[in-house]
Amino acid sequence: MTDTTQTMDASVGKSSRWGRELKKIRSNKMLMIGGVIVLIFIIMVIVGPDATGYDHSKMSIRERFQGPSPAHWMGTDNFGRDTFARIIHGARVSFLVGVLSVSIGLVAGMLIGAIAGFTGGFLDNLLMRITDALLAFPPLLLAVGLVAAIGPSIETVSVIIGIIYIPRFARIMRGAVLSEKSKEYVEAARAIGQDPWRILVMHIGPATLSPIIVLATIVFALAVIIEASLSFLGLGVPPPTPSWGGMLSESRTFMTKSIWMAIFPGLTISMAVLGLNLLGDGLRDYLDPKDY
Numbered sequence: 001m002t003d004t005t006q007t008m009d010a011s012v013g014k015s016s017r018w019g020r021e022l023k024k025i026r027s028n029k030m031l032m033i034g035g036v037i038v039l040i041f042i043i044m045v046i047v048g049p050d051a052t053g054y055d056h057s058k059m060s061i062r063e064r065f066q067g068p069s070p071a072h073w074m075g076t077d078n079f080g081r082d083t084f085a086r087i088i089h090g091a092r093v094s095f096l097v098g099v100l101s102v103s104i105g106l107v108a109g110m111l112i113g114a115i116a117g118f119t120g121g122f123l124d125n126l127l128m129r130i131t132d133a134l135l136a137f138p139p140l141l142l143a144v145g146l147v148a149a150i151g152p153s154i155e156t157v158s159v160i161i162g163i164i165y166i167p168r169f170a171r172i173m174r175g176a177v178l179s180e181k182s183k184e185y186v187e188a189a190r191a192i193g194q195d196p197w198r199i200l201v202m203h204i205g206p207a208t209l210s211p212i213i214v215l216a217t218i219v220f221a222l223a224v225i226i227e228a229s230l231s232f233l234g235l236g237v238p239p240p241t242p243s244w245g246g247m248l249s250e251s252r253t254f255m256t257k258s259i260w261m262a263i264f265p266g267l268t269i270s271m272a273v274l275g276l277n278l279l280g281d282g283l284r285d286y287l288d289p290k291d292y
Contacts, residue, residue: 024286031282037275044091054082056089056242065258075260077250083261086242087268093243094224094272097158101223102216104162109169110212116170117177118200128174131167139164143226147235154237157230161223172215176208210287217280221273228269244269 025031054072060080067075074083116127134142146160180186181204189199230236231245239246244265251261 028282028286030278031286034275034278034280034282037271038279041091041095041272041275044088045095048088048092052082052085052088054085056081056085057240058082065254067258067260074264075258077247077261078254078258083247083264086247087244087264090242090244090247090265091268091272093154093237093241094227097154097161097227097237098220098223100155100158101161101165102220104159105165105169105219106212106216108162109166110173112166113170113173113175114177114200114205114208117174118181118196118204124174127170131170134164134167139222140226140229143230144233144235147230152230152235152238154241157227157236161226164226165219165222168219169212169215172211173208176211177204180204180207213287214280214284217276217283221276221280224269224272224276 052073058081060076063072063076063080064078065076066072066080069075072082072084074087077083077086112127112131116124142164143157143160146163147156150156150160177200186199186203189203190196227236228243228245228248231243232249233245234249236245237243247265248262248269251258251265254261
């Protein structure tokens, strides 16, 4: 009887906890709106341009400069290519660059920040001075210089953006580790003789994930902007691969003839960045331990 009662109490407690979490998520408007926008873009990336019924690279001179219509939801460009299919394919490019660059910056930055914050001393000063040197350069200017020197490609752009944002992940991780390593549970782990690196990985690491997750969403949005900016300048993803920034660049010559060529790629970039920023702000509020 006692075991049954305990099981029922645990089940009720677990369900009530999930209920509180769902209520907290529903009350977080930024998290909900940002999550919906990002989910739409993820569906676009997964489904791909084939769902539109048009090949994003197929040209049709007879269908040049068409406005939005049931046949072409976002019109066509100067080569008669379907703008909607190209925007969806561009979403794949932008999100691929975002995922790769955030992964590079997150892994390297967390490693550098964790080692610097946990060890302290000379190694901490050395690693932080290196990150300060990278932070001294404006991100877009540094990206333009590196891409111009190496050459444009999806891989190159992703690696360069990832390197640019390593210092930000390192700084956040270092601060979180410095805050956590002086707490009682870390002292207790040291007192029972646990290996320092095990303490860092198993105890301190999970406690520092909240600010890292929020920063990752913000850096993802910045990566989308930088990739679009590089493509606009002709230094990003090379043609004929569709890119939102490249589509904006192509539209400049035809603004008076077909303004739709500029409106839809620009609006797509704005919505993607807005969704990611709202998601980041919502996650920041949701993961804030003071709300519990």
